Amino acid sequence: MPIPPDSPALRAHDALAATPFATRARRRRLAHIAWWAALAGGVALAGAAYRWTEQINIERLRAAGAQRLEVYAASLQNLLDKYDFLPHMLELDRNVLALLEHPEDDKRRLDVNTYLERLSRQAGSRIIYIVDLQGRTLAASNWRQKDSFVGDDIRFRPYLQNALSGRPSGFYGVGTTSGEPGYFYARGVHRDGRMLGVAVVKVNIEEQERGWVQGADKVMLADANGVLFLSSAPAWKYHTLRPLPDSVRAQLEQTRQYHGLALPSLPIRDDAAHLDGTRVVTIGAAGGSEARGSITPPLLVQTRSLAPRQWTFLYLSDLSQARANARAAVLFACVAYGFLLLLFLYVRQRLQAKEQLQAAYNQLELMVAERTSRLERTTQRLMAEAEVRRQAEQQLHRTQNELYQAGKMAVLGQMSASITHELNQPLTALRTMSDNAVLLFERGRMDEARQNLAKISQIVARMGSITGKLKSFARKSNAELGPVSIHTAISNALVLVERRLQLDKVAFTLDISQADVYALCDSNRLEQVLLNLMTNALDALATLERGAPRTLTVGVTETAQSVLIRVADNGPGLTDEAREKLFQPFFTTKPQGEGLGLGLAISEQIVRDFGGSLRSEETTTGASFVIELQAATMEKQDG
Structure with missing residues (x-):
């Protein structure tokens, strides 16, 4: 491409040829100033490299130290927590209580000494001993040793004073008898609300x-x-x-x-x-x-x-290694800057060249101008390509939004089917209760009518809760779980099927302990599962011949880790084919139009979200479903 006569490159070439000697001298002085500035910049860079490298190494040490501190703290905390229960165990031993009430009984003292010796050996503690209210040691696990604690007066120890004041405490100290350091656990020993003494456990944490x-x-x-x-x-x-x-x-x-x-x-x-x-x-x-x-x-x-x-x-x-690394970084920066300095001197020498370099310099300017022109054309071409790409990205974004909207509509369709299925049962209960309310008003039984209307209000509120839970299930949201009363959940579910039990003449049996049982789940969703299982059982019982006995049984058993809720009926039972497809969506054994086949699928997913399981048991008659949940206590709820 030819260069125009008025191009910047040609103008620069002509200007350089006409530059006087004074101007060139001024440029040389500026070059000297630039050289010193570059040298000062190298010194500043070396300092910055030292600080930056040192800070990075210190930050690594800080991160590693923080992680190790957490490990040490957790290890020590686990060791201390392992023995926290021992003083409380001594409060449950009859011989310990008897010795504190009768401190002069030598036989009881021997029995307690032997028990403490065996308990300390099994638990891995250093020493366990019993102290009366006056601070005198009555029995100890080291009673056979020369430095036995039996008979020692430890009223001066803070852990004993705190325990006597009703504040269980821990204390690290060096033993006054054995000279061995350790951590002391102290807890008051009570009987019928009255403090008899203090149980102390010493643990070696060295x-x-x-x-x-x-x-x-x-x-x-x-x-x-x-x-x-x-x-x-x-x-x-x-x-x-x-x-x-x-x-x-x-x-x-x-x-x-x-x-x-x-x-x-x-x-x-x-x-x-x-x-x-x-x-x-x-x-x-x-x-x-x-x-x-x-x-x-x-x-x-x-x-x-x-x-x-x-x-x-x-x-x-x-920090020695961190600072050594920082010094190495300074050395590297100095070497790199020395190379740059040599490069700068070379460029400076080139600038001082006179006539023999002038032609080469002018030719370089012309080449730069030509290369600039090429770069301008390349830039325009790249800008055109960038515009095409931007339009393609916009089209892709619109397509993605349309696909996302289609996915949302599909989910809404599934949710509408679930809501139709789940609200059918409470709507039936509302219709029945509404008819009862009319009859009660006509007969003047206002109190019972008010109670009926209150139940209708509760069912309406529960219908709103059911739709919210189905929406949460469809979005796979993680609702916070907590201890839930199984008694209350079963009672709430029975409210919705109580009328149908009476109409269908179904004998209902509830097998549950008097003490309340708690499981880790969500109350509304657990009631939804129970209601679905009970309704399915009633639907199965409705297919029996008229006059045949109909029974529905709900049983609750509890273990240390789990709670089992069993819903069983004496209906026609399940075929092998039905048992294999029970929890598949849209599979149902009911006549067409009476079920969507979503109830068990939703129930199984809800229980799985609780961390439990829903399964069908094989029985000789009827059908039986078991809900297995994690056991919980009210203490977890309070904490």
């Missing part, structure tokens, strides 16, 4: 240190006063994070929590806090030595509280 990180990274556990009672670094154990006030030392001396230990403060130096809650510190030798090498490298300190015990985990990560 084994946690064996699984902690060894080497450069350290992990420690401090109490509320900052005393390090567990540490992967033995030299730091039973030191404090800060000097203890005299009042705190007096309190520790009174409770003998760290009996016989000096508790010196850890020599922490260069303590620098960060906005994210971490700190960078260096720690001197625990003995106070200032010798070379006795001070640790910079350490990143992360903390994690362990409520409600007011303990704090500290995880210390060595």
